[in-house]
Amino acid sequence: MALKTEEMVLNMGPQHPSTHGVLRLELVLDGELIEDVIPHIGYLHRCFEKHSEAMTYPQVIPYTDRMDYLASMYNEFGYAVAMERLMNIEVPERVQYIRVIMGEFQRIASHLVALGTYGADIGAFTPFLFCFRDREKILNLFEITCGARLLYNYIWIGGVSHDLHPDFIRLAREFIIEFRPNLKELNDLLTFNQIFIDRTANVGILPAETAINYGITGPNLRASGVNWDLRRNDPYSIYDKFEFEIPIGKGEKGTTGDCWDRYYMRVCEMEESLKIIEQALDQIPEGDVSSAIPKRVKPPVGQIYARVENPRGELGYFIISDGSLNPYRIKVRAPSFVNLEVLGELCKGHLVADVVAILGSIDIVLGEVDR
């Protein structure tokens, strides 16, 4: 007698410890092997794009914060860059430096969350708390700058809301000195741990060609060996003034573009971000931060697409202006949303445990996927 086997459909999420928010995955399983993954999104949809049409341009900024809530500074940064190009505003030098410093700090904070939660996904809980401990210090820096810890409303069109706190530069330098050894500690504890390598190397391999076809950006694309970073390839703000390297995946522990590479890209990027911050702290000029902020934001009729390198990839704002005080349309190209699409491709043939590892390595934020 032949035994009949059937596929099991496992519903993972929206309430699940490691779907990083309210993502729902429909897993078609053969035993523990994945046959298919169907992501269902939209549980966190808040009509950001439609909502913006009823707001004036500066009023949109607090809503951009809430998209990728782990990289709020960068969302504002991208919006400000887009609006300034639309309105041809020349931004003071000091503001540019402040934005870069904040943006890179935000990148570190965001990557820390990504790496910490990734460790927790793999089963190591201690690195998670170590990462959050360091992120806390960055949030303290943001707090003394603008009063908020998560949703800042700090980078405005043409400027920033407050100048740096008098202590900021000293505290930022202290943080960098404290943080470098912690990064090494993270590497010792997690990155080069043999069990961690076994779990992540050669898992969820994303070849460069597939990555490009799917429109993957950010650390995930670079992990596949593609040297593409908008800070270098399409410079905005003052990124062309800094010396930094763009880490790309080499398949050190397995195949290029596996989960370990994606994870390790973020570790390397934190190091590079520290370099940028150090240079920016050395070079930052004095000046007024609010001189270029327009009294009344009324861009000319036209449209603009501006993109920045958010911690998760290419964050693009497509803004259409009809010459009134409210945007006619704002479309956001959200990196998490685009990166998530490749999940099904990566998961096929892996085990349930690998879905968690792959999803964690893609590093999505559901606030941005759903907007």
Add this chain to the structure above:
Amino acid sequence: MIYDWLHSMTGSAIAAAIIQSLLPLFIFILPFALFAVLLERKVSGHMQDRLGPMRVGYHGIFQTIADIIKLIQKEDIVATENDRRFFDLSPILVFAGSYAAFAAIPFSGAFIGSNIDLGIVYIIAVTGLVVAGILMGGWASNNKYSLLGAMRAAAQIISYEIPTLLIVVTVIMITGTMNLFTISEWQTQYFWNWLILGGPVFGTAKLLLIPLMIISFLIIFLSTLAEVNRTPFDIPEAESELVSGYHTEYSGMKFAMFFLAEYANMFAVSAVVATLFFGGFQSPVGYLGNTFGAKWLIPIEQFFWFTSKGLFFVFVQMWLRWTLPRFRVDQLMAFCWKYLIPFAFVILILVGLITVLI
């Protein structure tokens, strides 16, 4: 000693034996489980740069008691689709299986629940019962995560029993007994007589046994770690994948029974490892009781040494848990079948040759 006293008190051999077997449960294991939960939270807290529970009592020492009170008060949720009978039976089986093991563990020269000759085999047998409980719970929960967790647990526990047993057989070949009390007595006091250092044998045999015993210890420690589902082998309850595995659907006191059984298990396997390889209740440096001529002090000292050794291994388990990531299910099986079992077999054969020839 305790048995004689109980016998004279109750006047019945059966009653005395039953009470004696239950003694470890009440005077040691229940308080221990409470303590171990707190210890785990404190250890994890301090390893993670935080303090752990601090509110209930001095440095949170009454935290577990508060937790248990909370769990007792909680509603016992049973979903309509659960298989009620097995759902209720499962925590009892798991709890009973892990606590029954303590009956044969010699806590000190004067304190052993039941001094049976098949001690070690008995412990392996009753802890094997836990698998049935886990599988039952996972199936009766009627939850896919629970089922996956239970399947993983069954596969894992049964696989890892093989290297454990092989090492136990090796130890039995050296000591010539399955009685844990005799095994402890055989590794007479002073640490160089412990089995990890070859036991109280002399000459070439001891030198040959030392490396083999160290490897055996590592194998049995790792495989018992897997048998009690601790990190890095905690895949049956892998939080990030399966929510909490086979006990996802349990709440209130039934959950508490799984929870306490887990901590009791941690001590049980630590105690077995300590008994087999680290002299059981024997002191590493001799007894104060002998020095001062106070014989009554010796059992108390032995109890102290035994719990210290057990607690040390429990601490190591916690330490590993808060340091290491988790294996994947196939890697876990590969680790057992490709490394532990062949090594255990080789050791079994080598030790067999040593005991026969030398």
